[in-house]
Amino acid sequence: MLYREAGQFKTxxxxxxxxxxxxxxxxxxxxxxxxxxxxxxxxxxxxxxxVMIPFLVFSLASIGLNILTGYxxxxxxxxxxxxxxxxxxxxxxxxxxxxxxxxxxxxxxxFFSAAIGALFGLPSLRIKGFYLAVATLAAQFFLQWCFxxxxxxxxxxxxxxxxxxxxxxxxxxxxxxNATPQTxxxxxxxxxxxxxxxxxxxxxxxxxxxxxxxxxxxLAAELMGIRPLQTxxxxxxxxxxxxxxxxxxxxxxxxxxxEYDVFNINQSFFILFMVIIGGLGSLIxxxxxxxxxxxxxxxxxxxxxxxxxxxxxxxxxDVIEHLRFMIVGALIIFFLIVEPxxxxxxxxxxxxxxxxxxxPY
Amino acid sequence: MRAPDHPVMSKGDxxxxxxxxxxxxxxxxxxxxxxxxxxxxxxRAIIGPNGAGKTSMLNCINGFYYPTExxxxxxGVKRPKMRPYVAARGGIARTFQNVAxxxxxxxxxxxxxxxxxxxxxxxxxxxxxxxxxMKEEIExxxxxxxxxDFLEIQHIRKTPVGRLPYGLQKRVELGRALAMEPELLxxxxxxxxxxxxxxxxxxxFILEVNQQYGTTIAxxxxxxxxxxxxxxxxxxxxxxxxxxDGTPAEVKGDQRVIDAYLGVAH
Ligand SMILES: Nc1ncnc2c1ncn2[C@@H]1O[C@H](COP(=O)(O)OP(=O)(O)O)[C@@H](O)[C@H]1O
Ligand SMILES: [Mg+2]
Numbered sequence: 001m002l003y004r005e006a007g008q009f010k011t012x013x014x015x016x017x018x019x020x021x022x023x024x025x026x027x028x029x030x031x032x033x034x035x036x037x038x039x040x041x042x043x044x045x046x047x048x049x050x051v052m053i054p055f056l057v058f059s060l061a062s063i064g065l066n067i068l069t070g071y072x073x074x075x076x077x078x079x080x081x082x083x084x085x086x087x088x089x090x091x092x093x094x095x096x097x098x099x100x101x102x103x104x105x106x107x108x109x110x111f112f113s114a115a116i117g118a119l120f121g122l123p124s125l126r127i128k129g130f131y132l133a134v135a136t137l138a139a140q141f142f143l144q145w146c147f148x149x150x151x152x153x154x155x156x157x158x159x160x161x162x163x164x165x166x167x168x169x170x171x172x173x174x175x176x177x178n179a180t181p182q183t184x185x186x187x188x189x190x191x192x193x194x195x196x197x198x199x200x201x202x203x204x205x206x207x208x209x210x211x212x213x214x215x216x217x218x219l220a221a222e223l224m225g226i227r228p229l230q231t232x233x234x235x236x237x238x239x240x241x242x243x244x245x246x247x248x249x250x251x252x253x254x255x256x257x258x259e260y261d262v263f264n265i266n267q268s269f270f271i272l273f274m275v276i277i278g279g280l281g282s283l284i285x286x287x288x289x290x291x292x293x294x295x296x297x298x299x300x301x302x303x304x305x306x307x308x309x310x311x312x313x314x315x316x317x318d319v320i321e322h323l324r325f326m327i328v329g330a331l332i333i334f335f336l337i338v339e340p341x342x343x344x345x346x347x348x349x350x351x352x353x354x355x356x357x358x359x360p361y
Numbered sequence: 362m363r364a365p366d367h368p369v370m371s372k373g374d375x376x377x378x379x380x381x382x383x384x385x386x387x388x389x390x391x392x393x394x395x396x397x398x399x400x401x402x403x404x405r406a407i408i409g410p411n412g413a414g415k416t417s418m419l420n421c422i423n424g425f426y427y428p429t430e431x432x433x434x435x436x437g438v439k440r441p442k443m444r445p446y447v448a449a450r451g452g453i454a455r456t457f458q459n460v461a462x463x464x465x466x467x468x469x470x471x472x473x474x475x476x477x478x479x480x481x482x483x484x485x486x487x488x489x490x491x492x493x494x495m496k497e498e499i500e501x502x503x504x505x506x507x508x509x510d511f512l513e514i515q516h517i518r519k520t521p522v523g524r525l526p527y528g529l530q531k532r533v534e535l536g537r538a539l540a541m542e543p544e545l546l547x548x549x550x551x552x553x554x555x556x557x558x559x560x561x562x563x564x565x566f567i568l569e570v571n572q573q574y575g576t577t578i579a580x581x582x583x584x585x586x587x588x589x590x591x592x593x594x595x596x597x598x599x600x601x602x603x604x605x606d607g608t609p610a611e612v613k614g615d616q617r618v619i620d621a622y623l624g625v626a627h
Contacts, residue, residue, distance in 0.1 A: 013502040017498055202488060223446070228446070
């Protein structure tokens with residue numbers, strides 16, 4: 001009853017072109033954002049550190065891949081490597097210029113992955129689908145090789161690892177060993193909200209329409225004057241920007257330090273699964289996908305042992321890990337067959353039903 | 362690459378000239394030594410049996426194919442080998458024999474996508490969806506709404522086009538081409554698969570576009586009745602060769618055209 005379109009007439013095109021035309025949707029979004037900030041003050045460290053921060057980081061990476069694969073229709077298996085470029089760039093920048101605030105370097109690091117992404121996107125003019133995926137796979141392996149073989153990237157650190165130096169914002173540590181999960185969560189949350197808002201603006205405007213046009217029917221798009229290479233490269237650049245920032249956040253605000261192998265091919269697939277399950281071509285789906293793939297196993301790890309222990313069955317961490325792979329695999333197959341548009345589509349259908357409830361249509 | 366600048370043309374001038382164009386795909390001769398012209402503000406029909414090379418002709422005109430031999434001049438300038446998007450930016454729009462809409466987008470977004478080349482606001486403003494970006498979005502939305510009113514498709518404005526019946530999809534595709542404000546509009550069988558009423562509507566739209574905006578139209582159509590009613594001049598192709606060219610009445614009485622069409626099911 002509360003979710004209704006009735007009475008909300010649009011009297012100008014500006015209102016009708018709004019991204020959230022329904023008042024209830026805008027309210028709902030406001031409530032979610034407020035709740036997310038409130039969580040910083042009521043949630044415990046485990047919730048923030050082990051659930052919320054990674055969830056947000058993966059959501060951001062999924063948005064990145066979704067721009068490329070979901071909106072523009074270009075399959076990439078190089079997500080992990082593009083995230084890595086962001087992380088290594090951020091490390092170089094903040095250690096070379098420690099005087100500049102690290103937030104600036106986090107945003108700047110994305111430009112490096114954007115440039116690298118666009119470079120590896122060049123073959124996309126000629127090749128499509130499976131072959132393009134293979135080309136991005138080459139990017140994945142080449143970049144990973146660079147992360148391992150170029151010690152300059154980690155400032156000749158003998159361990160070969162990236163570590164988060166102490167960095168502050170307004171005098172409060174936001175990075176490094178002294179930064180609390182709370183402050184790191186707040187920083188990540190703010191960055192993710194900001195970048196999601198920008199992505200949403202992009203995909204709802206001219207550029208988004210050009211991306212979708214290329215995805216849906218590239219020939220028709222070109223015959224309408226849309227330049228295929230420019231449009232695809234822009235998608236690669238923007239997508240990689242998001243992945244790069246996500247990579248920097250992953251290492252420096254979540255892990256606190258990491259080695260090259262967090263950016264391996266598994267990471268690429270991990271993000272791809274999130275995008276597929278969440279919904280190709282949907283920003284909100286990116287959050288759904290990240291939640292399902294990342295949070296579900298954690299919930300399983302807590303709920304399952306608790307449920308089974310009264311029966312005297314103990315469930316080990318390894319069993320949970322196996323279960324996670326099985327469930328994720330089953331979900332992917334389910335979504336590919338039954339609902340290729342993922343959770344986002346189910347969400348849409350749910351909202352549509354709610355609009356007309358209690359009538360069927 | 363920019364489309365070259367052209368002189369302003371007035372009604373009756375030769376807008377596009379096809380001279381001795383041949384197009385071969387390996388051994389298949391799709392077009393052989395075809396010459397004709399399209400004059401400013403006319404409706405030029407291209408007819409002929411299936412496989413005659415009509416679609417191939419349009420593909421040459423909008424730069425999708427490059428003729429194996431011969432040349433095409435647009436506004437007095439010989440067209441170089443170019444990517445189709447350059448031709449589009451030069452003022453040539455088209456619709457497809459098999460509808461080629463952006464399936465997941467709404468009617469509105471499809472037609473808005475047709476405005477892409479007219480939109481100028483840069484990436485920065487797009488990011489914030491503010492200032493020039495929003496102003497432009499609304500300006501173009503207004504233009505697109507005029508097209509939607511003109512084509513009488515207000516009721517399907519927000520419907521994803523993949524869900525629309527075929528006849529309406531053809532209409533949306535025309536709208537998308539009109540959004541480009543083309544100087545030359547190529548329509549590949551815009552009425553194929555339509556019932557009589559839909560054909561009448563579509564004929565009316567084509568005539569109105571031509572009369573109101575002076576848009577030059579090249580039209581491929583099988584229905585001879587429609588061709589006779591709509592077109593100023595007709596060129597007839599058969600097996601990739603031109604067999605007749607003239608007013609509808611002239612062409613209709615031409616023995617070779619009658620032979621080409623006699624007993625042939627289309
Ligand atoms: N891309 C292509 N490759 C090979 N042959 C083609 C191609 N496009 C068209 N043809 C051939 O060219 C001839 C003309 O086709 P087309 O222009 O589609 O005819 P129409 O539109 O008049 O029905 C046909 O014999 C067709 O098989
Ligand atoms: Mg044809």
